[in-house]
Amino acid sequence: MSAKRVSPRRTRTALAAAGLGVVLALGAGTTAAFADEAPSTLSASSEVAAVQAQAEAQAKAAAAKAAAAKTAAAKAAAKAAAKTSLWAKPVEGYTLSATFGKGGSMWAHKHSGQDFAVPTGTPVKAAAAGTVVKAGPNGGGDGPAYGNAIVIRHANNTYSQYAHLSRIQVKIGQKVSATQRIALSGNTGNSSGPHLHFEIRTTPNYGSAVNPVAFLRKAGVTV
Template sequence: MRTLSDAARRLARSAADTLQSRSATSSVLSGGFRLDAAGLRKHRATVASGGVAALALGALLMPGHAAAQTTVRPTIPGSSVFTAAAAPHQEERLVQVGEPSTYKQPRSASAQDAVGVAHNLAPAEQPQPAQPAAQPQQQAPQQAQPQQPAAPAPQQQSAPGWSSPAPGAPTSNPYHRINHSYAAGFHTGVDFAVRTGTPLVSVGDATVVSAGWAGAYGNQVVLKLSDGHFAQYAHMSKLAVHAGQHVHAGDRVGLSGSTGNSTGPHLHFEIRTANRYGAVIDPIAYLSAHGATNF
């Protein structure tokens, strides 16, 4: 490659020297003859064309470092958001319980659609210890004893059982009625039609979780009942308990009213499985199952 390039340079240099020599002799007589001007111009054009061709050939024959070269190599695709494997499909989990549940969740035609009975969770029957065979006993003859009058059984005062939160009051708005103005999409409790100032009582033995203002619920009281459920009283006009206090069934917790988001005096009452909005069950069915009858 270097030899061809040097030859091209020498050819170009020779053409230039010849052009200069011809130019110098254009105005000088040589051997008694004057060179024709038109012939000289034709000769110059020929020499110049040869020089340009030589330069072009030299450029083509130049080594790779003198001419810009671009090499495009194929790239190897790597992992990206477009080539990453899709996350494995999570199969829908099934709630397993020891026995079928009767609790219906809100917005569900049947809560048993996603519940399966896991027989391994059911309580196993404990084997009963073998009883020794009864031996015949010889009874000694008993002498007749004079009969004593039976002592009267001591009368025990029955503790108050479960109760309606507003004993004897009718209901005006049932549980779970569809209403899209509520955040849950349905009525989360039951409304008792009572006037302002009607005494409200604890539905069972419980501990007061909170008593105070609760936004749309107005003045409210939340009780944690003995079985772990929560009773919630809303729109009250006056509170008669405080947080941490222990109350029994029938104890007064406050007076009814129309505080908070309310259109008139009434008691909004809920039974919750957890102390949060929407975790509710039918209050009347719950209290009736515990023996409350004073609705």
């Protein structure tokens, strides 16, 4: 039996149709593959971006909190420094003896200050900046019981008094700074031994004293 002759033109047409089918099939598969992978890739990228954004927000919040804490600490330190620089102890190396408000035969009324037992000649310092308004024997004008004494006027109508001094080293009208040496401690006036009698007053005169230890404590100074 003789083979049927196929024309070259018909053969070429069949091959072209087959090739087109392959291309279409491959294209559909590739499209399907991208369609399957694209949502997953986009979802992963979104999650990474969200995690990064959250981490950045947390870092900013932590930095802001640390900055606020640092600022608060700086303000507290500045406030404490301001308090301690405004007021100071009148002597160093002391022993507290007679306290404010103590009664007894040593005083016509209750004790009007705080006594700091120190050896004669111990430097006495201004407890705060101010102006000397009294300085001299006879309690600087407050009476012989105080011996040699000084009174300094400070801000807000507050006065400090230093008594039983062996030597006065300032003059009336003189301006002094906090912790400046103003005298040497002693045993003059009505005194049972070397010490500094220290008062805080609301006026320059005897009879207006307040508890000096409580006053200094409120100002940030512990004695």
